[in-house]
Amino acid sequence: MSSNLPQQRIMDILWRRFVIVAPYLWLFIFFLAPFAIIFKISFADPIVAQPPFTPLFNFSVQADKWFYFTLDNYRFLLEDNLYWISYLKSFKIAFISTCLCLLIGYPMAYAIARASPVWRNVLLFLIILPFWTSFLLRVYAWMGMLSTHGVINNLLISIGFIDQPLKLLYTDFAVYVGIVYSYLPFMILPLFANLVKLDFDLNEAAADLGAKPLVIFRDITLPLSIPGIIAGSLLVFIPALGEFVIPALLGGLDTLMIGRTLYDEFFSNRDWPLSSAVATVLLLILVLPMMIFQHHQINETDYQE
Amino acid sequence: MNRQRSTFLITVLCFGYAFLYIPIIMVMIYSFNDSRIVSVWGGFSFRWYLALLDNRQIIEAALLSLRIAFISATIATILGTLAGLALTRMGRFRGRILFTGMIVAPLVMPEVITGLSLLLLFVSLQDFIGWPGERGATTIMIGHITFSMAYVAVIVQSRLMSMDQSLEEAAMDLGGRPFRVMIDITLPIIAPAMLSGWLLAFTLSLDDLVIASFVSGPGASTLPMWIYSKIRLGVTPDINALATIIITIVSIGVVIAGWLMLRQEKQRQQDVQLAYNNNL
Numbered sequence: 001m002s003s004n005l006p007q008q009r010i011m012d013i014l015w016r017r018f019v020i021v022a023p024y025l026w027l028f029i030f031f032l033a034p035f036a037i038i039f040k041i042s043f044a045d046p047i048v049a050q051p052p053f054t055p056l057f058n059f060s061v062q063a064d065k066w067f068y069f070t071l072d073n074y075r076f077l078l079e080d081n082l083y084w085i086s087y088l089k090s091f092k093i094a095f096i097s098t099c100l101c102l103l104i105g106y107p108m109a110y111a112i113a114r115a116s117p118v119w120r121n122v123l124l125f126l127i128i129l130p131f132w133t134s135f136l137l138r139v140y141a142w143m144g145m146l147s148t149h150g151v152i153n154n155l156l157i158s159i160g161f162i163d164q165p166l167k168l169l170y171t172d173f174a175v176y177v178g179i180v181y182s183y184l185p186f187m188i189l190p191l192f193a194n195l196v197k198l199d200f201d202l203n204e205a206a207a208d209l210g211a212k213p214l215v216i217f218r219d220i221t222l223p224l225s226i227p228g229i230i231a232g233s234l235l236v237f238i239p240a241l242g243e244f245v246i247p248a249l250l251g252g253l254d255t256l257m258i259g260r261t262l263y264d265e266f267f268s269n270r271d272w273p274l275s276s277a278v279a280t281v282l283l284l285i286l287v288l289p290m291m292i293f294q295h296h297q298i299n300e301t302d303y304q305e
Numbered sequence: 306m307n308r309q310r311s312t313f314l315i316t317v318l319c320f321g322y323a324f325l326y327i328p329i330i331m332v333m334i335y336s337f338n339d340s341r342i343v344s345v346w347g348g349f350s351f352r353w354y355l356a357l358l359d360n361r362q363i364i365e366a367a368l369l370s371l372r373i374a375f376i377s378a379t380i381a382t383i384l385g386t387l388a389g390l391a392l393t394r395m396g397r398f399r400g401r402i403l404f405t406g407m408i409v410a411p412l413v414m415p416e417v418i419t420g421l422s423l424l425l426l427f428v429s430l431q432d433f434i435g436w437p438g439e440r441g442a443t444t445i446m447i448g449h450i451t452f453s454m455a456y457v458a459v460i461v462q463s464r465l466m467s468m469d470q471s472l473e474e475a476a477m478d479l480g481g482r483p484f485r486v487m488i489d490i491t492l493p494i495i496a497p498a499m500l501s502g503w504l505l506a507f508t509l510s511l512d513d514l515v516i517a518s519f520v521s522g523p524g525a526s527t528l529p530m531w532i533y534s535k536i537r538l539g540v541t542p543d544i545n546a547l548a549t550i551i552i553t554i555v556s557i558g559v560v561i562a563g564w565l566m567l568r569q570e571k572q573r574q575q576d577v578q579l580a581y582n583n584n585l
Contacts, residue, residue, distance in 0.1 A: 008482060015484045020398055023388035023454065027407040030451040034422030037429050051428045108321045111314035123318070125563060130325050132505070133555045134512045136529050137548040141328035144335060144540045149344035151331050181324065213310060235413060242415020244515050249536065259417045263515075266421065276425065279418050286415070294409045 035283065042276035043069040053273045073277035083278065086261040087285070093172070093247075093257060094240040097179040101187040101236045102229065104180065109191035109228075110221075114200070124192065131185040139178050139249050146174050146250070174250035175257075179240050186239075187232040194228025195221075227296065234293040238286055258282055329552060336545035343540045353546035362531060363547065370511055370528040373442055377449035378506035384450065385457025385506070386499055390487070392458070393465040394473075411455035420519030423448050427520060440522035448520045449510040456509065457502030464498035465491075497566045504562055508555060 044053040045068075054068055077083045112123045130138060145151045146168040153165040168174055198221065206216045244259035251257070258278065266275040336354075340347025357363055388408055391398075398404075411419065427444055430436055437444055472494075476486045492499075514529040521530065536544055 012483050015487075016395060019387050020391045020395055020404075023384045023391060023458070024400070024404055024407075026384055026454070027388075027404075027451070030423065030426070030447055031407055031411060031419075032403075034426040037425045038418075038422045041425055051432070104317075104321060104324075107314060107317040111318050114314070121567075126322060126325070129556060129559060130329070132508050132559045133329070133552045134508075134529075134548070136512060136514055136532060137332075137551060138329065140532075140536050140540075140544065140548060141332045143536065144332055144343065144545070145328050147344070147540060149342075150540075154344065181328070184321075184325065238413040239415055242417055244415075244417050245533075259415055262417050262421070266519075272425070275421060279421050282415070283418060290410055290413060293413060294406055297405070297409050 038276045038279050038283075041273055042073055042280045043071070044273045044276075045070055045072065046271050046273050051272070052270060073274050074281075076274060077277055077281060082256065082261065083258075086256040086258040087281070089255070090241050090243075090257040090259070091285075093175060093179070093255075094237050094243075097176055097183070097240050098187075098233050098237045100176065100180045101184055102233060105184055105187035105191055105232065106229075109188045109195055112188070112192055113195035113198075120196075127185050127188050127192075135182060136245060138182060139246055142174065142178050142181065142250060143169060146177070169250065170252040170255075172251065172255055175247050175255050178246040178250045179236075179243065182246065183236040183240060186235040190231035190235065191225065191228040194225050194231075198224055230292070231296055234289055234296070238289050238293065241286065242282060332545050333549045333552070336542070336549040338542060338545075341542065343542055343545070353542045354550070356543050357546055357550075360543075363528070366526055366528045366531040369442065369525060373446050373449065373527065374507045374510035377446040377453065377510045378503050380446075381450045381454040381506040382457050382499055382503040385454040385502055386461050386495070388454065388458035389461030389465055389495075390491075392462050394491075408455050408458050411452040412459065414452070416513070416515035417519075419452060420448070420516040423451070423516065424519045439524070440520060441525035444520040444522070445517045445525065445527065448516040449506075449513060452516070453506035453509045456505050457499070460502045460505070461495055461498050464495050468494050497569060500562065501566070504558070 040056050041053055044056065046052055047054055056067070056069060108127075112120055112127070115123060143150075147153075148165045148167070148169070150169070152168060153162075156162045157165065202220050203216050206220055207213070211219075242259040243257060244263050247255045247257040247260045248263070251260070262275050262278045262282070265271055265278060335343060337349050337351070338346055339350035339352060388404075392405065392408070423444070424440075427437055427440060431438070473486055473490055476490050477483070481489070512529060513527075514533050517527045517530055518533075521527070532544060532547070535541060
């Protein structure tokens with residue numbers, strides 16, 4: 001076998017290069033580089049032109065300065081309450097939703113992990129199935145549930161619990177329901193992956209030695225499942241913080257979440273530099289949780305290797 | 306005590322699954338409602354389904370979305386599989402940390418940021434090199450490839466990590482070139498993961514509203530963009546029908562794909578068992 005021809009060696013090296021470089025280059029151009037552009041434009045002034053912002057460098061003859069940059073957008077973010085309220089409210093809604101997902105998702109993931117293998121597959125499949133079907137349509141489904149003459153109000157009135165329909169849709173409550181509903185699978189799956197690996201002999205040993213179930217849970221199961229809790233919580237918290245569709249469809253006018261504010265700033269006011277500044281600040285807020293998430297993912301993969 | 310615990314867990318599961326499924330089931334039921342007023346039941350009818358067939362806008366938007374989803378899922382599967390291979394089979398290389406970061410970040414990155422940043426990239430590229438010209442299907446595809454290849458990469462990566470590397474090593478020791486080993490040995494084993502990656506990329510693309518709204522031009526309106534423009538103002542019966550159709554098709558597809566993969570996995574395990582017994 002003529003396996004060591006120099007030609008073939010070159011092919012091997014080229015193949016190796018290709019495997020790494022092709023996806024690397026794509027992500028570099030279309031994922032990483034755009035952030036630099038957002039950053040750049042956040043220092044520009046909005047103008048009525050195509051594109052609607054001033055250039056950072058201007059080498060044309062009629063320009064009085066070849067370099068132009070302004071901090072006005074960031075100053076505006078600090079001064080205008082709208083943005084403060086949006087960031088804080090997004091943070092609050094994302095945080096509470098994450099806690100709610102954890103409260104509902106943990107017992108479910110635990111129950112699935114303790115089920116018999118056949119049941120486990122079925123239950124897990126039923127968690128994943130809604131995740132495959134349209135996100136937009138699942139949020140839409142809650143509009144029908146929560147509206148003034150929707151399913152929940154009709155039910156409550158027909159059993160005589162209330163006489164007047166409650167205002168459920170277009171409230172913060174609806175946004176919480178929507179986020180918990182949409183992101184619950186993201187909480188359950190990593191928790192399940194973690195809990196199913198736990199050695200339940202430990203629990204039985206503790207029980208044989210007389211430990212109460214709650215104590216066993218607190219001292220054994222809970223500490224061992226912390227990696228799952230972290231992964232699940234970040235998978236819910238980070239996207240929820242910048243969520244647009246759910247507050248836009250289920251929230252009221254006062255449900256100011258930053259994703260929605262950014263979207264409106266961009267599409268209604270056409271202020272590209274200001275939206276870039278809003279996005280830059282949001283990215284800075286997210287850098288830390290994302291680094292924790294990445295660190296966690298790498299640890300997980302190294303462990304499995 | 307044990308009985309108490311399992312009663313608690315079963316109750317939690319029942320409520321949890323009810324929470325996940327009742328809203329979708331209600332949409333499906335109301336899609337057959339004859340009444341124009343969404344909340345009042347006016348008898349069973351297919352009229353909203355028939356109305357959809359007459360709506361040229363929906364059909365055009367759906368065809369555009371399917372085309373974008375098909376092409377972007379295919380390219381995302383190729384790039385994502387390469388990324389998965391790079392992360393598991395290429396050892397250490399320069400910029401690996403940045404690479405893993407770029408794979409992991411799109412999974413959690415809020416869509417408004419991805420959408421805005423891609424649009425600004427396209428506008429800047431237009432200024433410098435005169436490409437991509439008109440924004441539309443192509444720019445939407447690029448956006449979808451970028452975030453869905455990360456999902457494919459993660460799925461393929463976890464499959465590659467769980468698979469037995471000794472097969473590939475044996476083939477290499479016998480003089481197989483890396484490219485051929487990958488085609489003959491690795492690919493058949495990770496094919497199910499690539500298929501689920503493709504399906505996921507396909508549905509993610511079919512479903513995306515935010516990124517498409519940012520990077521699309523005036524001409525191109527995808528199905529989610531069309532749906533969003535209608536449901537912003539409230540619940541409408543024809544969207545109920547459309548939702549029922551989409552959810553039913555996707556669910557059937559996922560069930561069939563899941564079943565095929567389960568069967569293939571069983572077959573593989575049987576083959577392994579058989580080979581083992583024959584060698585005893």
